[in-house]
Amino acid sequence: MGARQVCYICRALRQMTARYAPTYSPRASTGFVAVSLLVAGILRRRFAQPKQLPCPPGPKRLPLIGNFLQLLSKPLYKVSVEWGKEYGDLIYLESFGQKILIINSYEHARNLLDRRSSIYSSRPHTIMANDAEDWAWLTTFIPYGDIFKRHRSYQQRFLGSYHAVDYREIQLRETLGLLKAILRDPEEYGTHVESLPGSVILMNVYGHKVEKNDRYVQIAKLGANYSGDAEGYMFLDVFPWLQYLPEWFPWVDFPRVAREAREISYAMRYEPYRDAKKKFERGDLKECMTSVYLGENTREDGSLVDEDVFLAAIGTLYMGGVETSVSGIMTFFLQMLQNPEVQRAAQKEIDEVVGTDRLPTFDDIDALPYVHGVCFEVFRLAAIIPLIVPHYTTEEDVYQGYRIPAGTSVITNAWAMANNPDYFPEPLKFRPERWLPQSDAKIVQGPRPNDFIFGFGRRACPGQEWAERLIFIVTASILATFNIERAIGEDGSPIAPNEEYSLGFIRQLRQSKCKITPRSPKAASLIENSFQ
Numbered sequence: 079m080g081a082r083q084v085c086y087i088c089r090a091l092r093q094m095t096a097r098y099a100p101t102y103s104p105r106a107s108t109g110f111v112a113v114s115l116l117v118a119g120i121l122r123r124r125f126a127q128p129k130q131l132p133c134p135p136g137p138k139r140l141p142l143i144g145n146f147l148q149l150l151s152k153p154l155y156k157v158s159v160e161w162g163k164e165y166g167d168l169i170y171l172e173s174f175g176q177k178i179l180i181i182n183s184y185e186h187a188r189n190l191l192d193r194r195s196s197i198y199s200s201r202p203h204t205i206m207a208n209d210a211e212d213w214a215w216l217t218t219f220i221p222y223g224d225i226f227k228r229h230r231s232y233q234q235r236f237l238g239s240y241h242a243v244d245y246r247e248i249q250l251r252e253t254l255g256l257l258k259a260i261l262r263d264p265e266e267y268g269t270h271v272e273s274l275p276g277s278v279i280l281m282n283v284y285g286h287k288v289e290k291n292d293r294y295v296q297i298a299k300l301g302a303n304y305s306g307d308a309e310g311y312m313f314l315d316v317f318p319w320l321q322y323l324p325e326w327f328p329w330v331d332f333p334r335v336a337r338e339a340r341e342i343s344y345a346m347r348y349e350p351y352r353d354a355k356k357k358f359e360r361g362d363l364k365e366c367m368t369s370v371y372l373g374e375n376t377r378e379d380g381s382l383v384d385e386d387v388f389l390a391a392i393g394t395l396y397m398g399g400v401e402t403s404v405s406g407i408m409t410f411f412l413q414m415l416q417n418p419e420v421q422r423a424a425q426k427e428i429d430e431v432v433g434t435d436r437l438p439t440f441d442d443i444d445a446l447p448y449v450h451g452v453c454f455e456v457f458r459l460a461a462i463i464p465l466i467v468p469h470y471t472t473e474e475d476v477y478q479g480y481r482i483p484a485g486t487s488v489i490t491n492a493w494a495m496a497n498n499p500d501y502f503p504e505p506l507k508f509r510p511e512r513w514l515p516q517s518d519a520k521i522v523q524g525p526r527p528n529d530f531i532f533g534f535g536r537r538a539c540p541g542q543e544w545a546e547r548l549i550f551i552v553t554a555s556i557l558a559t560f561n562i563e564r565a566i567g568e569d570g571s572p573i574a575p576n577e578e579y580s581l582g583f584i585r586q587l588r589q590s591k592c593k594i595t596p597r598s599p600k601a602a603s604l605i606e607n608s609f610q
């Protein structure tokens with residue numbers, strides 16, 4: 079029944095009302111009119127609109143705030159798995175009218191974010207992150223479009239191949255620096271690990287040599303925390319005028335948080351770049367992304383082409399590179415403490431393939447499948463960014479009988495995928511043999527962790543290969559040279575390692591109290607005598 083038919087029914091009801099009203103009492107006629115209008119209203123509502131498909135199911139919403147309070151549940155990635163048991167792998171929520179879709183399964187994520195990437199590749203604009211904290215310059219926050227594509231092409235040039243600047247060389251050199259630092263001061267292994275990815279990326283991007291307590295490493299860590307936590311202030315998107323509240327206003331913290339974040343954002347965007355530019359002008363900048371783009375983009379009159387875009391594109395790499403891989407390497411240490419038999423098996427493979435006269439290199443990757451399996455399991459159990467940065471739909475979509483409205487923030491739950499027992503039987507177990515080519519196919523029925531922890535579609539992480547290589551070389555080099563064991567407490571029993579990940583945007587893990595010793599005097603001298 080269409081809209082025209084409904085109008086016809088209404089008209090008929092009106093005519094009936096008009097015809098019979100004079101013969102009835104005023105009270106009866108009022109009642110009749112009311113009933114008629116009610117019936118007409120119901121019919122209109124039922125048939126006048128073209129029938130809309132439902133959005134996917136999700137937890138019950140409260141008036142106005144919707145699921146706001148449920149979205150504050152910590153950790154949301156675990157709560158979403160519980161919701162998934164009731165509603166399925168697509169969970170639809172609303173917070174103050176904002177539409178949110180959480181995807182728990184790899185298949186749905188591939189179908190939507192990869193295969194329909196033309197409408198799932200933008201990013202939501204949020205008042206706290208984009209405006210109040212001023213992160214809009216980062217690639218991660220830029221909506222799909224021309225500027226975004228230019229960012230990605232500036233980044234791809236360096237991350238997609240080694241020809242522009244060979245980052246593998248820098249990764250090898252800094253990994254050796256890490257081995258030396260651990261040999262010297264094993265108890266502080268966490269501090270050494272924390273500065274490693276920053277050392278590589280800052281050298282790649284700005285030709286900057288990281289020092290102890292390096293300012294640029296510190297500000298990138300702060301930046302990752304502020305920008306990651308900004309989504310907790312979603313209510314500002316509904317009441318945008320609140321962003322102008324002064325800092326002295328009681329009961330609210332966001333004006334102060336926003337100011338601190340703005341200062342960090344400005345420092346990250348300009349400080350390392352301007353220092354590198356000064357060095358370039360003096361002629362003493364090492365070869366790096368900045369030196370290449372400054373060289374290529376300078377006009378004859380000294381002005382620069384596209385400076386704002388390339389400095390922001392490479393600045394995002396600096397931020398993306400500092401914090402994320404740390405969590406992976408710390409997970410490796412934890413897993414070695416918990417799985418001594420895995421450590422021994424990986425060391426055996428290295429001894430057979432690499433020997434004990436040299437350190438592993440990138441050329442060994444294919445010959446070390448078990449170590450490769452260790453890296454896969456590290457990525458899987460670390461689930462470094464458990465809830466992947468939201469994608470944003472630019473058009474309405476229909477999928478498996480559900481309507482996904484335009485303007486929906488789509489969040490994939492990498493943690494749910496990593497811990498799905500249908501993909502990975504006994505998912506909490508660290509089992510590198512899942513990934514051995516000749517292993518029983520039943521052990522793994524799902525995707526490789528590297529296919530989902532780095533995101534999806536046109537927004538997938540451009541630093542994936544960079545990070546995979548870094549984790550491989552660090553893992554293989556440490557296994558080749560050190561034994562990682564539980565420390566013994568004063569009561570004579572082994573000390574349990576720290577397994578508590580932080581609850582922020584990036585799952586961070588602090589170091590455990592443990593014993594790290596060179597595997598042999600030869601391993602120690604290999605480290606000491608290798609040229610960094």
Ligand code: HEM
Nearest residue numbers: 217218395398399402403462532533534537538539541545
């Ligand atoms: C283990 C380490 C890393 C993990 C787990 C990781 C994960 C991610 C994820 C999940 C996203 C969002 C993808 C999406 O929206 O679908 C992302 C975006 C991004 N990552 Fe990474 N990343 C890592 C390392 C790096 C490194 C080393 C760099 C730089 C060299 C980097 C640069 C970026 C950039 C620039 C984006 C924004 C992409 C965009 O919005 O289009 N990441 N990363």
